Amino acid sequence: MIFDDFIGDKRPLTWVLQYWPVLVTAFISGLAGTWICKKIALCFGIVDKPDHVVKTHTKPVAYLGGAGILTGLLCGLAVGIWQIRGLTAFQKASYWLIGTGGGAIIACIVGIIDDIYDMKPHTKILGQAVAGLVLVLSGIRPALHYFTDALSWTMPEIVEVWLGTAVVFLFVLGATNSLNLLDGLDGLCAGVTGIITVAMLILAIHLSTWGFSQAGDPVRVIVCLALAGGVFGFLPFNRHPAKIFMGDAGSMLLGFTVAALMLLFAEKIPRWWLASIVVFGLPILDTATALVRRLVNHRPLFLSDRGHIYDQMIDRGIPLRKTVFICYLLAGIYAALGLAMSQIRTRYAVIAYILIFAVSGLWVWKKGYLRMKGVRGAIQVSEDQESTS
Secondary structure (H helix, E strand, C coil), X not given: CCCCCCCCCCCCHHHHHHHHHHHHHHHHHHHHHHHHHHHHHHHHCCEECCCCCCCCCCCCEECCHHHHHHHHHHHHHHHHHHHCCCCCCHHHHHHHHHXXXXXXXXXXXXXXXXXXXXXXXXXXXXXXXXXXHHHHXXXXXXXXXXXXXXXXXXXXXXXXXXXXXXXXHHHHXXXXXXXXXXXXXXXXXXXXXXXXXXXXXXXXXXXXXXXXXXXXHHHHHHHHHHHHHHHHHHHHHHCCCCCECCHHHHHHXXXXXXXXXXXXXXXXXXXXXHHHHHHCHHHHHHHHHHHHHHHHXXXXXXXXXXCCHHHHHHHCCCCHHHHHHHHHHHHHHHHHHHHHHCCCCHHHHHHHHHHHHHHHHHHHHHCCCCCCCCCCCCCCCCHHHHHCC
């Protein structure tokens, strides 16, 4: 069977249980941090007001939920660093954890500024790039030479460094903006991120039981637990009807942290890195659908609209709760496919991954999600609103 060797014999499965304080601390801190941030946002009027076009909620809702998630994540990472202090590879592992936390802080701050002052796109991208730079400086970079080794070609070290750095920026910008675009319904972005994180935790446990890496194994487990705790501490306040939104602060934070996780899976052999990308499949599909839809309909690529898969489900009459559930189900399918494909040889997995995304694209086309009505793609947009967009 495909999962026969999923649990290795180098470490017992209970090895992961020693990190339970990370999850508990992150959850409690995230829960408390979100509650406090809601009070602060309402006190200072930091709220998201409906516009009846893209923002369809009926009344102003508190922002700053991202700061609550960040509180949980950072507290979890701090506990994790304390727990691994006796590790042989402590210095390397601690650098990676500090780099992930430091970059997360920058991503969240950029998002908070954008939530309050509405930053220009190029300024946001610059801030996200700075967060990515923190990962590079902490030593988190994909081991690209494993790709060329399979072709019996030696990649020069300087080439790997520069190319790896470019890949880090690509993943940070891509994942950050993908989750930012997915944050459109109550509980959607946080719930999907939670599913993705749990799947990556399972993948991290798999590698840990096989003794994959002295530094990477505990780091991946700790980051997954800290992120899961922060997200699930926030989610009770964000499920419909939401009492607080994560805002760009939260979506950028989540996107950055998931990007860091994917890059941590690129520490050695490409198989698990590719698997983590498929686990992240729903945000990739939604972003690709929105961009292709705008492109084929000759609409501005960077104008926010109701062209996302979840928006179109709502516009077609599917209730909000059911739409969110369907998206959770889709995220779970991609997560399961990524985990399954991680257990077969890379050459065969790559073929399977291409087929998965090809079938996904075909499904989007057959469902009519590439059709667009109006500048912003919303069924209810009036001609007056379109002319002033």
